[in-house]
Amino acid sequence: MIPGRTPSQTVGPFYAIALCRETQSEVVPGGSLRIAGHVLDGAGEPVADAVVELWQADKGGTRWGRCGTDATGRFEFKTEKPASMADEAPSVDVIVLARGLLKHLVTRIYFPDEPSANAADPVLSSLEPRDRETLVATEADGGLSFDIRLQGEKQTVFFAL
Amino acid sequence: MSDERISNLAEDVDPPLLYPDYRSTTLRAPQRPPIIVPDRFRDLENPVYGHDIREADNDLTRQHSGDPQGERIIVTGRVVEEDGRPVPNTLVEIWQANAGGRYRHEGDQHPAPLDPNFSGAGRTLTDADGKYEFLTVKPGAYPWKNHPNAWRPAHIHFSLFGRAFSSRLVTQMYFPGDPLFEFDPIFQSVRDPEARRRLVARFELGLTQPEWALGYRFDIVLRRTPFE
Numbered sequence: 001m002i003p004g005r006t007p008s009q010t011v012g013p014f015y016a017i018a019l020c021r022e023t024q025s026e027v028v029p030g031g032s033l034r035i036a037g038h039v040l041d042g043a044g045e046p047v048a049d050a051v052v053e054l055w056q057a058d059k060g061g062t063r064w065g066r067c068g069t070d071a072t073g074r075f076e077f078k079t080e081k082p083a084s085m086a087d088e089a090p091s092v093d094v095i096v097l098a099r100g101l102l103k104h105l106v107t108r109i110y111f112p113d114e115p116s117a118n119a120a121d122p123v124l125s126s127l128e129p130r131d132r133e134t135l136v137a138t139e140a141d142g143g144l145s146f147d148i149r150l151q152g153e154k155q156t157v158f159f160a161l
Numbered sequence: 162m163s164d165e166r167i168s169n170l171a172e173d174v175d176p177p178l179l180y181p182d183y184r185s186t187t188l189r190a191p192q193r194p195p196i197i198v199p200d201r202f203r204d205l206e207n208p209v210y211g212h213d214i215r216e217a218d219n220d221l222t223r224q225h226s227g228d229p230q231g232e233r234i235i236v237t238g239r240v241v242e243e244d245g246r247p248v249p250n251t252l253v254e255i256w257q258a259n260a261g262g263r264y265r266h267e268g269d270q271h272p273a274p275l276d277p278n279f280s281g282a283g284r285t286l287t288d289a290d291g292k293y294e295f296l297t298v299k300p301g302a303y304p305w306k307n308h309p310n311a312w313r314p315a316h317i318h319f320s321l322f323g324r325a326f327s328s329r330l331v332t333q334m335y336f337p338g339d340p341l342f343e344f345d346p347i348f349q350s351v352r353d354p355e356a357r358r359r360l361v362a363r364f365e366l367g368l369t370q371p372e373w374a375l376g377y378r379f380d381i382v383l384r385r386t387p388f389e
Contacts, residue, residue, distance in 0.1 A: 003243075003380070004382065005359075005382045006330060006332055007174045007176065009348075009360065010331075010333075010347060011318070011320075015320075017282045018318070041188040042187075042188040047189065055208065057205055061206060061208070061209060062205045064210070085203070093205060099189075100183070100189035102178055103176065103178065105191065123202075126199055151189070158195045158196070160194075160196065161201075161202050
């Protein structure tokens, strides 16, 4: 008999003792592009116990990094912009885990300097404009800013797998 | 049972994101349903990890100069996909409270003692057959502030990758017969009783090492990935 899938449970507030033992926020080692942002709850308050993972395609396979949020809900990664894949605009896949999230969320970061590729991207162009906006990072302090809003008028778009 | 919760019941084994009995979900569960993208969300392959796993990383009782307090246990099992195919060479990370129910984390204010001989974190890679094994101590139950007199059943947190982005799983393993199950909204958030049972390890005398450690089996079934 084939068993069913094991259900998800929250990562809880104490994940750092295992998941943040080393710094793993360099998605591409020595990467020159900083992507930083805040995870915010429905009251606009920082989520100080979230873990954000970045996944992106690279010639050698998948690049990955993770970062626990600090007391202000902030995360920061170093990476490089990935190449486009087929007809898709360059993008980075994101997993969000936190206390209070019974299963992880999936979203995606697009790049603000790719307006034509973004306009042609099959995923991004399928969204309503206000949703699309939540997925395009903004330029800030020589890097990129990408906030993750779990609820509210400006809720980040999350995807079903 | 509130209306939101009913409307969130998916045919999925996973808990709903909004489960008001678990209070922290109310300001954190996205209110709008996830978007289903045309042609399915792309599925990146399992990443290469940037850290080395040492042999001793799966023995949580040997990370300090002395033995930790508590009931020594072996936790082992296989990581497979829904079709039963093993997932070899995949990272399994665990973390847990000590035998007194206290995490080695600055945010844990439970007035139970820290154990100088226990950090509560381990990691390993599955073998060619998808098998993993940890030696640790049984974690204690501990109080939390979700509701009056709220206690978490003893549990071990698990993080797994599997073959691809879509198989990522973070979950918790529980111990059989725990009297706290019926009072724990995190455990109860999994609505299907069969699925809930899959979060509970099985005690096995055959895994138990005489004069040494009790054996528990916890098999983990990940979402099937589209590769090969």
